Amino acid sequence: MAKKKEKKAGKRMTKKQLAEIVIHFFQTEPNNVFSLKTIFLALRLTTHPLKMLCVDILSDLTMDGYLTEVDKHKFKLNTQGKELIGIFHRKSNGKNFFVPEEGGDPIFIAERNSAHAMNNDKVRVIFFAKRKQREPEGEVVEILERANDTFVGTLEVTKSYAFLVTENRTLANDIFIPREKLKGGVTGDKALVKVIEWPDRAKNPIGQVIDILGKAGDNTTEMHAILAEFGLPYIYPKAVEAAAEKLSDVISEEEIAKREDFREVTTFTIDPKDAKDFDDALSVRKLKEGLWEVGVHIADVTHYVKEGGIIDKEGEKRATSVYLVDRTIPMLPERLSNFICSLRPNEEKLTYSVIFDITDKGVIKDYRIKHTVIKSDRRFTYEEAQEIIETGKGDYKEEVLILDTIAKALREKRFANGAINFDRYEVKFDIDDTGKPLGVYFKVSKDANKLIEEFMLLANKTVAEKIGKVPKSQKPKVFPYRIHDLPDPDKLDNLAQFIARFGYKLRTSGSKTDVSKSINHLLDDIQGKKEENLIETVSIRAMQKAIYSTHNMGHYGLAFDYYTHFTSPIRRYPDMMVHRLLTRYLDGGRSVSEAKYEDLCDHSSNMEQIAANAERASIKYKQVEFMMDKIGQVYDGVISGVTEWGIYVEINENKCEGMIPIRDLDDDYYEFDEKNYCLRGRRKHGIYSLGDAIKIKTAKANLERKQLDFALVE
Secondary structure: OOHHHHHHHHOOOOHHHHHHHHHHHHHHOOOOEEEHHHHHHHOOOOOHHHHHHHHHHHHHHHHOOOEEEEEOOEEEEOOOOOEEEEEEEOOOOOOEEEEEOOOOOOEEEOHHHOOOOOOOOEEEEEEOOOOOOOOOEEEEEEEEEOOOOEEEEEEEEOOOEEEEEEOOOOOOOOEEEEHHHOOOOOOOEEEEEEEEEOOOOOOOOEEEEEEEEEEOOOHHHHHHHHHHHOOOOOOOOHHHHHHHHOOOOOOOHHHHHOOEEOOOOOEEEEEOOOOOOOOEEEEEEEEEOOEEEEEEEEEOHHHHOOOOOHHHHHHHHHOEOEEOOOOEEOOOOHHHHHHHOOOOOOOEEEEEEEEEEEEOOOOEEEEEEEEEEEEOOEEEEHHHHHHHHHHOOOOOHHHHHHHHHHHHHHHHHHHHOOOOOOOOOEEEEEEOOOOOEEEEEEEOOOHHHHHHHHHHHHHHHHHHHHHHOOOOOOOOOOOOEEEEOOOOHHHHHHHHHHHHOOOOOOOOOOOHHHHHHHHHHHHHHOOOOOOHHHHHHHHHHHOOOOEEEOOOOOEOOOOEOOOOOOOOOOOEHHHHHHHHHHHHHHOOOOOOOHHHHHHHHHHHHHHHHHHHHHHHHHHHHHHHHHHHHHOOOEEEEEEEEEEOOEEEEEEOOOOOEEEEEHHHOOOOOEEEEOOOOEEEEOOOOOEEEOOOEEEEEEEEEEOOOOEEEEEEOO
16 A cells, blocks of 8 residues: 555545555455455555545445455455456556457556556456546556567666666656666667566556667667567568578579570560569460460569578568668578579579559450569669650560550559559658668659559459469468458548539449449549549548458458559568468469468568568658758647647658647647647637648657657748
8 A cells, every 4th residue: 555545544535546546445345345344454544534434435335346246244355257368559648548358448457457457568457347438447467478578778877776768658668678688788878678577566668778789879779779669670580581692593594494484575674773682573475366475474483582581581580671761681692682582683593473464445355374484674763664665666675565555454453343543642851871861752653663563453352363263162262362342431531521522423332332432533623623632541541451361351542352462572571471371272272271371471571571661761861851951940840640649740742741730830729630630729710631732831850759740930
């Protein structure tokens, strides 16, 4: 019992004050039964009025179902026999909560009842009976699985001890580090620290330094810190690199003899100008007037990476390459990703191919899936291929132009079938040798990008259909699909209500195709309008996320009944799984374990999301760095996000995003209207709404927190 509360109990108290003490007493002893006498003694209730008040409170709590009277005048916390398992979410403001595994509303966990559980830990919780007018509450009784016990921050070292100062929004306390656990770190170093214990009564967790990342502010240090913060690897294990170095890049005549030979067929790659890992190439040759053979050739990574080997295990763990602003952290060692498997020009390469006999109207007459050998004639950048499409001049112009014609026909057909057309631009930075951002440019998807996209989609869809589409009497074999569920109906209704304010309509019921065509119609209607970005953002939020699963439900956004990922095995582990299973099944092999592959799909989906979050954090870091020397400058922007703590604004000219805290909107008391994406003034009824044009100036740029603060310019 806390001393402060014991003292308080002997004095005069309100019913509310005593009720809090009684509740805390039962929460700290959830499994014990207490008589009235024991309760009076424990709470030091020495006066008759206090004892009577306590009896009154016990009666109320029993009526509420919060306590159980197990015998006359004997009380116990009513946990409803309810122990729940789920995920603990820690918040630096102390508003921790627990989400039950079996579903249901979040349950508040006070800090005193958290057992020092960390964010995303799997825990066992006792669920207290719900009290009237109070949110449900519980207590962590066991930590079943630690989600993350490592943190990134900056060291502050004194003579006898040190602290890791974290910017982690889930940890309110800095981490105490004994001198002997510092690993040579000094003040100002960025470090990765593991929490080794958090004693019951200690305010701060105790940790040890795992790795010194470098000096805070140094570009490589900060990029490694972002990776470490998301639990992603920032160095490649030496043993895995050594295994890759031993792989031979020589292709034997015996291997070539087993494969279909495309070395004499015109073949080329089209990729971003800074790419080194060329996963895919296209070949094209005329079969007869109006009919073409188009080969989609994909690096045969699994020929070199054997299942269960050291390289494969590392690839499986990483599950994806990570693309930060200024670097790629590859899934596979560079000898494989940039050299042996990369489809570089004028080099013979082993590939896995889907070869189509296709008309210039995009009608597939026949296809085959084969292991092949190719020799790329040319490496195009997207810009070079785009120039050929626009001018009709350049190397292999006939081949590029016919592929563009077919791709446009495929694309048109896809949208006619209900595929959704979200054409988003990407923000990129021009960066100098030290990693400093010099300028911003926008990467827009043009015809050359769409050409490659259409043939990759076609190959992925064809492979998925080959395995998934079986006669009704047969059960399809286990296979990883890329699935995308229908939009959330509630979010779709919200979207329809929201866009109605701008005079637009949206179908929210009917067939899948009806709804997707209506979304496309909306996206066409808003093109070039001032609300375009806003409505597109809100529309994307109504969509589900695409994930990997062995349970096929089709891909809503692409309007495909069968879809998988086959075309990027250098940078995605699911594509390697697909290559192996495709080979197995085409050779007549039996189906594999569904449970094993569903776990691999889950892991791949999770790693994809983590990689995307790290990529966003690196962009945010560069945005803040880019704006550091622009404090006080005035910009036109648009409100890109509205929350209860403020409004986010995206600057029109460079797409850097910052926040105006709600406390700085001091001309009124503003309330957050979640449904209508706006803040509304209580007295003057002024509104700040998602998509509104707004003038701001940069007020603060905090690199450590990756945070830009803006101020309103009247």
